[in-house]
Amino acid sequence: xxxxxxxxxxxxxxxxxxxxxxxxxxxxxxxxxxxxxxxxxxxxxxxxxxxxxxxxxxxxxxxxxxxxxxxxxxxxxxxxxxxxxxxxxxxxxxxxxxxxxxxxxxxxxxxxxxxxxxxxxxxxxxxxxxxxxxxxxxxxxxxxxxxxxxxxxxxxxxxxxxxxxxxxxxxxxxxxxxxxxxxxxxxxxxxxxxxxxxxxxxxxxxxxxxxxxxxxxxxxxxxxxxxxxxxxxxxxxxxxxxxxxxxxxxxxxxxxxxxxxxxxxxxxxxxxxxxxxxxxxxxxxxxxxxxxxxxxxxxxxxxxxxxxxxxxxxxxxxxxxxxxxxxxxxxxxxxxxxxxxxxxxxxxxxxxxxxxxxxxxxxxxxxxxxxxxxxxxxxxxxxxxx
Ligand SMILES: Cc1cc2nc3c(=O)[nH]c(=O)nc-3n(C[C@H](O)[C@H](O)[C@H](O)COP(=O)(O)OP(=O)(O)OC[C@H]3O[C@@H](n4cnc5c(N)ncnc54)[C@H](O)[C@@H]3O)c2cc1C
Numbered sequence: 001x002x003x004x005x006x007x008x009x010x011x012x013x014x015x016x017x018x019x020x021x022x023x024x025x026x027x028x029x030x031x032x033x034x035x036x037x038x039x040x041x042x043x044x045x046x047x048x049x050x051x052x053x054x055x056x057x058x059x060x061x062x063x064x065x066x067x068x069x070x071x072x073x074x075x076x077x078x079x080x081x082x083x084x085x086x087x088x089x090x091x092x093x094x095x096x097x098x099x100x101x102x103x104x105x106x107x108x109x110x111x112x113x114x115x116x117x118x119x120x121x122x123x124x125x126x127x128x129x130x131x132x133x134x135x136x137x138x139x140x141x142x143x144x145x146x147x148x149x150x151x152x153x154x155x156x157x158x159x160x161x162x163x164x165x166x167x168x169x170x171x172x173x174x175x176x177x178x179x180x181x182x183x184x185x186x187x188x189x190x191x192x193x194x195x196x197x198x199x200x201x202x203x204x205x206x207x208x209x210x211x212x213x214x215x216x217x218x219x220x221x222x223x224x225x226x227x228x229x230x231x232x233x234x235x236x237x238x239x240x241x242x243x244x245x246x247x248x249x250x251x252x253x254x255x256x257x258x259x260x261x262x263x264x265x266x267x268x269x270x271x272x273x274x275x276x277x278x279x280x281x282x283x284x285x286x287x288x289x290x291x292x293x294x295x296x297x298x299x300x301x302x303x304x305x306x307x308x309x310x311x312x313x314x315x316x317x318x319x320x321x322x323x324x325x326x327x328x329x330x331x332x333x334x335x336x337x338x339x340x341x342x343x344x345x346x347x348x349x350x351x352x353x354x355x356x357x358x359x360x361x362x363x364x365x366x367x368x369x370x371x372x373x374x375x376x377x378x379x380x381x382x383x384x385x386x
Contacts, residue, residue, distance in 0.1 A: 001299045003292065005067070012068050016075035019048060024079035031200045032347050035193050037086060037161060046116025050076075050087060054236075055094055059110035066301035070243040070294055077247025078254075081323075081351045084247075085157040085201035086119070088240040088359075092233040093120035093166045096177065100220040100229050109164070109179070121162035122237070123153040123180075123206055124230055130155075131364050133226060138169040138208060140176060145215055147171070147178060149186075149208040159204025160191050166219065167208075168230055174223035177230065178213055186211035197350035198358075235309050237359040238316040239301070243294050245319035245355050249287040252323075252330035252348050256280060259334055259343075270333070279329045286326060290319040310372050317365035320355040327352040 005013065023044050031038065045051055053069050055061025064072070076084045094113045097105055112118045129136040138151025149169055156165070165180045165187075180187060192203040220229045257280070260271035270276050293315035300308035327349040331338035338345045356362045 001296055003295055009068050013071045016072050020075045020079035028080035035199045037200050037202050051090055051116040052114025055114045060114035066298040070298045073240045073243035074247040077244030078251045081244045081248045082198040082200040084244045088237050089122045089157045090120045092122045092237045095236045096229050096233045099232055118163035119161055120164050121156050121158045123156050123165045123167040125155050126152055127154045140169045140171040146212045149211040151208050153206040156204050157201045159189050160202040168225050171222050175225040176222045177219040177225035179217040180213050184211050197354040235312055239312045241355055241359050242316040242319040245323040246291045246294055248323045248348055249326045252326045253283045253287055255345050256330050256333045283326050286322045290322045293318050313365055313368050323352040323355055
């Protein structure tokens with residue numbers, strides 16, 4: 001694995017850093033407080049091409065390689081991991097259409113998604129179906145040229161601003177994926193506010209009451225919704241969140257380096273204390289380790305290695321745990337100042353917790369990763385016995 005960034009990747013990294021420092025960092029606390037993703041910022045994301053980051057050029061996207069896209073998520077995550085929700089869910093839906101859509105569906109949606117003319121959200125979770133989406137209850141019924149949707153979706157990032165939703169529902173007991181436009185009669189979105197973190201993600205709850213959707217909006221086939229469409233979109237989402245956590249961890253570390261070089265107690269800068277240095281050393285190491293796991297997953301994605309899916313699980317699991325540990329230590333280092341909204345570390349701490357819940361909670365990742373460990377072990381021991 002080559003961990004050295006190419007000249008082009010470094011150039012793009014500088015561009016992302018500049019964008020984040022100018023357009024996001026100065027306002028991130030304000031957006032968090034107002035629980036907003038302001039339209040002018042969305043327009044700037046769109047203008048920069050970031051909403052079509054990994055979409056092919058044929059459909060107006062930037063066709064970034066996986067590492068460059070990771071760097072984008074890292075830099076945006078450093079500024080506000082809550083704001084990368086849009087890159088995540090919009091990208092998940094675009095990716096699903098690109099991967100599983102018919103040519104006419106790609107032509108119809110992808111150019112608009114890449115340019116930001118329309119925004120997309122991903123609707124899998126329900127009030128009673130989170131970690132186990134196979135228990136979802138929203139239904140699709142066949143009715144002539146239409147599918148009729150009934151049910152509810154909850155915790156949908158960017159639901160308040162999205163123009164289309166990729167909805168997962170049961171059609172004759174088989175989970176299927178379908179695009180539903182915002183203005184479809186029978187669809188109602190109720191904003192969710194008061195979240196612990198990811199407060200700029202503009203979450204919503206969706207209600208479908210005999211919502212008639214044209215049949216041509218089905219993505220993939222009846223029954224391929226979870227196994228194929230959702231799973232590949234979740235892999236994309238996990239990759240994005242893992243890199244976002246690296247950014248969040250780096251933001252915590254940077255904040256602590258600055259704080260410990262100015263804060264004095266007993267006439268001594270707190271950076272002189274070995275116990276503080278220990279926390280900084282752990283932060284430096286853990287952020288680097290998470291970045292390496294993300295790079296590894298990205299390198300495998302670049303060569304379409306099927307192992308990239310497991311490496312993305314590992315990267316997301318480690319990076320979100322790292323973000324929580326590092327953000328917690330960042331509060332510790334800042335003392336009472338860290339508990340107050342004059343310093344961004346309290347936002348990092350609140351946002352970090354969310355990353356252990358979304359795109360497969362830490363417990364679900366533990367199950368997946370341990371199964372992978374056992375599979376490898378059992379496979380090797382079978383070969384050895386032979
Ligand atoms: C800010 C935010 C944004 C979100 N955005 C979206 C979105 O855009 N689209 C979308 O579809 N969903 C979204 N979600 C929902 C998210 O995907 C779910 O919250 C997540 O899947 C967990 O489901 P749950 O909250 O129902 O928890 P539950 O599934 O009820 O889990 C509760 C606890 O039990 C643990 N648990 C569950 N099953 C097991 C098991 N088998 N073994 C061990 N432990 C287990 C979990 O890890 C967790 O700790 C979002 C959530 C948040 C907080």
